[in-house]
Amino acid sequence: MIRSLLSGDMPRSKFLGAILLVILICLAFAPFLFPGVRTVDTAARICIFVVLVASYDLLLGYGGIVSFAHTMFFGIGAYGVALSSTHLGRGFDSLIIGAGLGAILAAALALVIGLFSLRVRAIFFAMITLAVASAVAVLVSQISSVTGGEDGLTFKIPRELGPAFKFGKDLFGGELLGVKLNGKLLTYYLIFGGSLILFLTLLRIVNSPFGRVLQAIRENDFRAEAIGYRVVIYRVTATCLSAAVAALAGSLYAIWLRYVGPDTTLSMEIMIDILLMVVIGGMGTIYGAVIGATLFVLAQNYLQNLMSGLSSMTEGLPILPELFSPDRWLLWLGVLFILSVYFFPTGVVGRLRGQR
Amino acid sequence: MTVAPEHAPTMARTTLRDRLAPYAPFLLVPALAVAGFLAVQNPASWLTLTVSGLAMGMMIFIMASGLTLVFGLMDVINFGHGAFVSVGAFVGISVLLALGQMTGAPSLGLNLLAVLAAVLAAMTATATMGWAFERVIVKPVYGNHLSQILVTMGGLIIAEQLIIVLWGPEEIYFTRPETLKGALTFGDAAIEKYRLVAVGVGLVVFAAMRFVLRRTKIGLIVRAGVQNGEMVAALGYRLRLVFVGVFIAGSALAGLGGVMWGLYQEVITAHMGNQAMILIFIVVIIGGLGSVEGCFVGALLVGLLQNYIAFVEPKLALISNIALMVAILMWRPMGMIPVVKAK
Amino acid sequence: MSDPILKIEGICTNIAQYHILQGVDLVVPRGGVTMLLGRNGVGKTTTLRSVIGHWRAHEGRILFDGQDITQLPTAAIARAGLGFVPEDMGIFADLTVEENMILAAISGPIDPARLDWIFAAFPPLRTFWKSEAGTLSGGQKQMLSIARAMAEERKLYLIDEPTKGLAPAIISTMARALKDLKDQGASILMVEQNFAVAKALGDTANVMDDGRVIWSGAMEALANDAPLQEQLMGLSMEAHST
Numbered sequence: 001m002i003r004s005l006l007s008g009d010m011p012r013s014k015f016l017g018a019i020l021l022v023i024l025i026c027l028a029f030a031p032f033l034f035p036g037v038r039t040v041d042t043a044a045r046i047c048i049f050v051v052l053v054a055s056y057d058l059l060l061g062y063g064g065i066v067s068f069a070h071t072m073f074f075g076i077g078a079y080g081v082a083l084s085s086t087h088l089g090r091g092f093d094s095l096i097i098g099a100g101l102g103a104i105l106a107a108a109l110a111l112v113i114g115l116f117s118l119r120v121r122a123i124f125f126a127m128i129t130l131a132v133a134s135a136v137a138v139l140v141s142q143i144s145s146v147t148g149g150e151d152g153l154t155f156k157i158p159r160e161l162g163p164a165f166k167f168g169k170d171l172f173g174g175e176l177l178g179v180k181l182n183g184k185l186l187t188y189y190l191i192f193g194g195s196l197i198l199f200l201t202l203l204r205i206v207n208s209p210f211g212r213v214l215q216a217i218r219e220n221d222f223r224a225e226a227i228g229y230r231v232v233i234y235r236v237t238a239t240c241l242s243a244a245v246a247a248l249a250g251s252l253y254a255i256w257l258r259y260v261g262p263d264t265t266l267s268m269e270i271m272i273d274i275l276l277m278v279v280i281g282g283m284g285t286i287y288g289a290v291i292g293a294t295l296f297v298l299a300q301n302y303l304q305n306l307m308s309g310l311s312s313m314t315e316g317l318p319i320l321p322e323l324f325s326p327d328r329w330l331l332w333l334g335v336l337f338i339l340s341v342y343f344f345p346t347g348v349v350g351r352l353r354g355q356r
Numbered sequence: 357m358t359v360a361p362e363h364a365p366t367m368a369r370t371t372l373r374d375r376l377a378p379y380a381p382f383l384l385v386p387a388l389a390v391a392g393f394l395a396v397q398n399p400a401s402w403l404t405l406t407v408s409g410l411a412m413g414m415m416i417f418i419m420a421s422g423l424t425l426v427f428g429l430m431d432v433i434n435f436g437h438g439a440f441v442s443v444g445a446f447v448g449i450s451v452l453l454a455l456g457q458m459t460g461a462p463s464l465g466l467n468l469l470a471v472l473a474a475v476l477a478a479m480t481a482t483a484t485m486g487w488a489f490e491r492v493i494v495k496p497v498y499g500n501h502l503s504q505i506l507v508t509m510g511g512l513i514i515a516e517q518l519i520i521v522l523w524g525p526e527e528i529y530f531t532r533p534e535t536l537k538g539a540l541t542f543g544d545a546a547i548e549k550y551r552l553v554a555v556g557v558g559l560v561v562f563a564a565m566r567f568v569l570r571r572t573k574i575g576l577i578v579r580a581g582v583q584n585g586e587m588v589a590a591l592g593y594r595l596r597l598v599f600v601g602v603f604i605a606g607s608a609l610a611g612l613g614g615v616m617w618g619l620y621q622e623v624i625t626a627h628m629g630n631q632a633m634i635l636i637f638i639v640v641i642i643g644g645l646g647s648v649e650g651c652f653v654g655a656l657l658v659g660l661l662q663n664y665i666a667f668v669e670p671k672l673a674l675i676s677n678i679a680l681m682v683a684i685l686m687w688r689p690m691g692m693i694p695v696v697k698a699k
Numbered sequence: 700m701s702d703p704i705l706k707i708e709g710i711c712t713n714i715a716q717y718h719i720l721q722g723v724d725l726v727v728p729r730g731g732v733t734m735l736l737g738r739n740g741v742g743k744t745t746t747l748r749s750v751i752g753h754w755r756a757h758e759g760r761i762l763f764d765g766q767d768i769t770q771l772p773t774a775a776i777a778r779a780g781l782g783f784v785p786e787d788m789g790i791f792a793d794l795t796v797e798e799n800m801i802l803a804a805i806s807g808p809i810d811p812a813r814l815d816w817i818f819a820a821f822p823p824l825r826t827f828w829k830s831e832a833g834t835l836s837g838g839q840k841q842m843l844s845i846a847r848a849m850a851e852e853r854k855l856y857l858i859d860e861p862t863k864g865l866a867p868a869i870i871s872t873m874a875r876a877l878k879d880l881k882d883q884g885a886s887i888l889m890v891e892q893n894f895a896v897a898k899a900l901g902d903t904a905n906v907m908d909d910g911r912v913i914w915s916g917a918m919e920a921l922a923n924d925a926p927l928q929e930q931l932m933g934l935s936m937e938a939h940s941t
Contacts, residue, residue, distance in 0.1 A: 066505055116682070123433055123645075124685075126505060127637040131681065134634045135674040142671040268630070272513060279506060322521045331517035338510040341503055342496060576802055580791040587789035590751055591847070592777035592805045695793070 005200065007207040011287060016352040020287060023294055027192060031185055032177050038301075041256075044188055046297045047195035048253045053277045054202045054289035055245035061284030062206050063238040064218030066122070068271055069113065069129035072136050073243040075265035076109070077102035077250025079140070082153040082260040090156040099251035103244040110243035114236035137266040152261025161187040161255070191252050198245055203286055205241060214238055215284075276333055280340050282347025291348045296333075303329055381653045381692035388657055392664040400544030405663045411551035413659025414558020415620060417652050419613030420636040420643075421565060422606020428582040428646020428695050430599045432494055433501055436508035437610055437636065438629030439489075439515035440482045444611025445618035445628060446523055448478030449530060459533035467533035471619075478615045479608040485515075486607025490600055512630070519626040527625045536619075554616055561609070562652050569648060578602060582646045582695050635662075638677050642684040644691025653692060654684075702765065704729045704855050704886045705750070710759030710769075711910075712742075712749045719745045720756065721910035727855065732877070732887045732900045734918060737907035738932055743890040744786050746907070747857045750888075751783045752776045764854055778805070780854030784861060786890075788844040792833030796824055796843055799832050803847035817846045820876035838869035845873070849880065856880070858889045862896055874899060898922045906931045 003010065011017035023046075026033060030043035052074060059065050080102025081095055088094040113132065117125040140147050147153065159165055165183035175181060205211055217224045217231050225231045254260050273296060281292025304326035314320040322328065344351055376383070389406055396402045423437045451474040452459060458470035493511045497503040531537065532550055539546040569575035577598055581588045589595045617632060618624045639658050643650030658677055665676040684692060705727035712720040719742050727733045735743050748754045750761055752773035761769045768776050777783065791799055800809060818825040821842040827835060832843060841861060848856055861877070862870045874896050881887060881900065891897045897904070901918035914921075914931050921927060 064502070066502060116685075123427075123501060124641055126433075127641055128681070131634050131638050131641075132678055135678045138674045139671065272509065275506065275509065319521065325521075327525070328517050328521060331514055331521070334510050334513035334517065337513070338493065338507050341506050341510065345503075573801065576794065576798055580794060580798075580802055583791050583793060584789055586753060586773075587785065587791070588802070589773040590753070590777055590783040590785070590789070591802055592774050593802075594772075594774045 007200070007204045009203050009207050009286065011353075013352045013354065016287065016349060019352075020290060023290060030192075031179050031188055035179055040184075040188055042297060042301050044191050044256050046294055047191050048249050048256070049274075049277065049293040049297060050290050051195045051198045051202075051249040051252070052246055053274055053281070053293050054199055054286050055242045055249065056274050057278050057283060057286055057289050058202060058206060058245075059238060059242040060278060061282075061286075061288070062211060062214050062218065063235060063242075065235060065239065066126040067129040067239070068126065068268075069110075069133045070242070070246055070274060071266055071268070071271045072133045073106040073110065073246040074250040074253070074270070075137075075140070075260075075262075076106045077247030078254035078260040078265045079147060079153075079250075080105065080247070081251045081254040082155050083146075085155040085157065086153060090158055092158050092160075095158065095251070095255060099248060102251055103247040106243040106247035107240040110239045111236060114239040117235075133266075133271070134268065137262055137268075140266060141262045148261070150262065152259055152264070154259045155254075157187070157255055157258055159183070161190065187256065191256055194248070194252050198248060199286075199290075202245060206286055210234070210237070276337050278347075279337060280344075280347055282349030282351075285347070285349040288347045288349040295348075299329065299333070307332075381650065384692075385653060385656050385660070388660050388664075392660060395664055395668050401667065403542065403545040404547055405667055406660065407547045407551050407555065409660035409663035410656060411554040411558075411620070411659070412662060413656035414555055414561075415613055415616045416632070416635050416639055416659060417558055417655035418561050418616065419610050419632060420639045420651050420655060421561075421648055422602075422609040423636060424640045424643060424645055424647065424651045425578070425582075425602055426606050427640070429578055429585075429602050430498075431501075432498070432603075433504045434494065434508045435505050435633075436489065436493070436510075436512035436515065437606075438631075438633040439512045440486060440607045440610035440629070441614035441617065441632050442519055442624075442626060442629035443485055443515060444478040444482045444614030445624045446519055446528075446614075446626075447481040448474040448611070448615030449528065449618050449624050450523075451477040452533075453530060462534045464535045467535045470533060471536075475612055475615055478611040482611030482614070483604045483608040486604045487600065489607070490603045494603070516626045516630070523626075525626070527623050529623050531622060532619055550619060554620065557616065561612075562648075565648055574598075574601075634674070635677065638681050642681055642691055644688075644694040646695035647691065647693040650691055650693035702729075703727055704764055705888060706760075706762040707746070707750070708760045708762070710746075710749055710756035710761060712745055712754050712756045714745070714754065719910055720749065722759070723907070723910070723912055725905055725912055726915075727886060727888045728903065729886050730884050731902035732881050732889055734897045734901035734904045735888060735890045735907065736892075736894075736897060736904060736932065741907045742910045743907055744859055747783075747859050747888070747890060748785075750776075751781060751857060782848035782851075782853035782856045784844050784848050784856070784858040786859040786863070788840050790832045790835075790840050790843055792831065794832055795829050796832055796835070797828050799843055799847060800850055803850035806851060809850050813850070816879075817849055820879060821846055821872070838865050838872075841865060841869070841873065842876075845876065854886065856885060856887045856889075858887060860890050860892060862891065862893045870896065908932075 011020055027043055027047055031040050034040070034043070052070075056070050059067055059070070077099060080100075081098035084094040084098030084101065085091075088097065113129065117128070141150050144150070156162075160183055162183040165186070167181055179185065206214075213224065213229050214234055217229065217234055221231050250265060253265065257264065277292030277296045278288065279292075280295065281290070282288030307324050307326040307329055310324040311321045311326065314324060323331070340347065346353075392406065392409075393399075393402045396405060419437075419441055422440075423434060426432055426434060452470060455470040455473060458466045461467065489511060493507050494504065497507055536550045536553065539548045540552070541547075567575075569579055577588060577593055581593075581595060581598060585595055588598075613632075614629065617628065621628075635658055639651060639654040641654075642657070643652070643654035657680065661676055661680055662673055666673045688694070703726045705725070707723055707725040709722045709724055710720055711718065711722055723742070723746055725733075725735075725746070735746065737743055745754060749756045750763075750768075752768070752771060752775075756769060759769070760767060763776070763779060763781065766779060768779065771779075791802070794802070800814075823835075823839045824842060824846055827839065832840065835843065845858070845861060848858070858877075861873055865873065870893065877887070877889075877900055889897075889900070891900075898918065904914075904916060904918045904921045905912050906914040906921070908931070914927075921931075
């Protein structure tokens with residue numbers, strides 16, 4: 001049964017399978033295992049980034065398409081939910097409408113960009129997506145009347161998902177294993193459930209005939225076209241699917257934060273983070289997204305403490321304290337990134353599976 | 357010999373359109389200037405904006421020219437090019453600030469000397485950095501575009517962070533040297549002196565590059581290498597040395613561009629290279645990868661458009677350049693002056 | 700017999716996973732034209748490209764003028780005195796004819812006497828000296844390609860199908876120029892499908908099949924033996940030459 005749930009794409013390494021299982025259990029029971037606002041927040045972020053990175057893996061790892069527009073789609077989904085909640089009022093229906101419209105808009109935009117790429121080389125495509133994504137980010141911060149500009153939008157989510165909503169008072173006295181039964185808990189499980197479903201959907205996509213053809217195209221597009229597959233259609237479809245899932249991940253993120261802003265959803269920094277996660281985790285594996293996102297988010301939150309410890313230890317020496325300053329964690333991630341590309345081109349997952 | 361008649365071909369009469377076609381990209385620049393005049397309407401403002409646009413265009417050209425040559429010649433994508441811009445700016449401006457005595461003096465000679473020192477320092481630093489970058493980061497991934505994009509982005513991140521380590525995270529504000537401050541007035545129009553200098557420098561760099569590429573043997577080797585690297589090697593030239601040389605030259609030019617960009621904005625930040633990259637990419641794409649002339653024209657168009665739109669409707673400035681890129685790619689999908697490979 | 704200018708010993712070259720050359724043995728004597736013949740796809744071009752270093756032989760040895768060049772980079776091999784005229788001509792289309800020739804003369808400006816000789820052999824090159832090489836006709840481009848090899852004295856010329864796709868009048872010009880080159884004492888290794896040209900120019904002949912040299916000997920011997928031609932190359936070359 002697990003085979004069919006995972007669409008036949010087993011971890012193929014005992015170690016990897018074990019790690020994935022541990023991560024799954026930790027995320028599934030995070031509010032109970034690691035109670036506390038910060039830890040649950042970390043867990044929610046991991047869930048969302050797993051989906052975001054996995055959708056990027058579909059494009060990059062399986063499709064071989066380099067695009068820098070991914071955060072744009074993430075943002076579209078997030079802003080979709082925010083705008084619909086602001087204008088249609090709080091409620092599950094605005095969430096669904098916002099997420100749905102966001103996904104559709106993202107897919108439509110991906111379609112336009114994808115069709116345009118017919119006329120230009122692959123390298124142009126990468127640069128064009130970079131330019132377009134930056135332009136959109138700038139535009140969003142500028143039309144502040146609609147989008148709230150630099151400050152972003154705060155909005156209200158349905159009452160049932162808010163911390164004030166309590167349930168289970170009669171059954172469990174309002175608490176289960178010391179954790180308050182409130183809307184925040186429900187929100188977490190909405191995020192977790194949604195992410196899990198999206199993740200499994202991506203697994204299904206890459207292990208379907210469509211996914212196989214996509215990989216064939218990645219390896220040798222001439223040959224694929226010669227055999228009879230319209231390469232363009234497959235690539236454009238992959239771009240649209242990837243964009244739609246990214247938008248849905250963005251919607252989940254917006255629901256969790258109850259806030260959207262250009263810096264949380266559209267910044268180039270997030271795009272670079274996605275790249276780091278997908279490469280370190282392992283391109284073309286989907287599971288790599290799980291490993292990459294977990295490592296990254298944990299590092300982002302907790303590595304900085306380690307680094308500030310190192311920094312104070314090297315106090316008084318030239319340069320070293322700044323090198324180890326917790327704000328410079330991106331520097332070390334960059335080094336790790338380059339080392340990954342050279343020595344672990346298949347990422348953590350590839351290594352664990354015994355590939356070079 | 358042969359009994360076939362003497363070869364005497366008749367040529368079709370070339371239409372005006374055919375004869376104009378190779379010059380079309382260059383004619384776009386004055387065309388845009390005219391369109392800008394129609395949009396802006398006020399002659400004084402138009403003049404200021406045009407000079408501003410040309411100045412910005414020249415600086416973008418200087419920064420972008422290295423990137424387009426490297427890609428055309430070596431088939432290498434360097435997403436880390438912006439790092440050279442940032443480093444050049446920081447090194448150059450640091451030298452300039454250290455020479456405060458010279459920049460504060462009201463003497464054109466001393467000021468220019470200080471700027472020259474800053475530029476030389478910046479170009480030396482970025483040339484060295486370029487050599488190291490090519491060796492360590494780029495060389496291992498020749499031929500693999502995906503890996504190139506990834507590692508050069510990684511290199512960019514590291515370079516930016518190192519700038520912050522060495523110079524701190526704050527933006528550094530400063531003022532231009534005394535004689536380069538202020539503006540010249542032509543009737544109603546005020547044109548900043550520095551911008552005129554920038555236009556001049558840009559023209560000199562363009563002319564120098566054209567000279568080297570067209571009239572020197574090394575330029576020939578580079579142009580031939582862009583078309584057919586294999587054949588150049590078969591003629592006995594060590595292509596790898598040429599590659600490294602072009603990469604270093606491109607990095608040095610980016611450093612020069614960085615210093616100029618910094619002086620233009622009177623502030624430098626670790627992310628400035630990254631910000632310039634968007635416009636640089638647009639320019640390289642619309643110019644045609646590998647073409648210095650295309651890059652020049654593209655840069656001027658982008659600079660002019662950016663300034664005109666910023667005056668008329670500031671929010672649309674960056675989007676307008678995207679629109680320009682789309683329009684040009686629709687017209688010529690390989691860029692305005694594409695370099696034809698091999699055959 | 701003096702030592703050969705080029706000695707290829709048992710080279711094997713792969714392109715991707717295809718075994719193209721499977722042990723090629725070839726000797727090119729000094730002075731004179733050595734022909735490399737065979738049907739399409741047997742590995743003639745691959746042999747030349749392996750010598751110049753565009754493709755690497757993973758087994759075997761190539762000795763040029765006594766020096767082992769098997770693993771040397773292309774540029775070093777060219778500088779050792781090898782002139783290469785590739786199958787696709789390798790013309791730099793955006794450069795003028797003059798610029799193409801300047802590049803071909805790596806040691807310095809072309810010797811004027813040499814240039815006169817080239818112009819005499821290929822008059823169109825003088826006419827189109829300042830024109831972009833891309834505007835030349837096919838035959839003229841081929842002339843330029845050979846002229847580039849002749850820009851400097853080379854110890855050995857590697858020429859790949861110089862008459863491919865050319866009109867008969869141009870082929871005569873080409874053949875005459877190559878004969879001129881031969882008469883000056885040059886050593887040439889040539890791949891040629893046009894048997895009339897091969898017969899006229901060649902001193903020795905080597906026939907390849909399936910990635911190996913299967914017959915080696917004097918050109919005359921092959922030219923006068925129709926049954927042998929049929930056996931080696933599957934059909935009588937005589938009957939199929941223009």
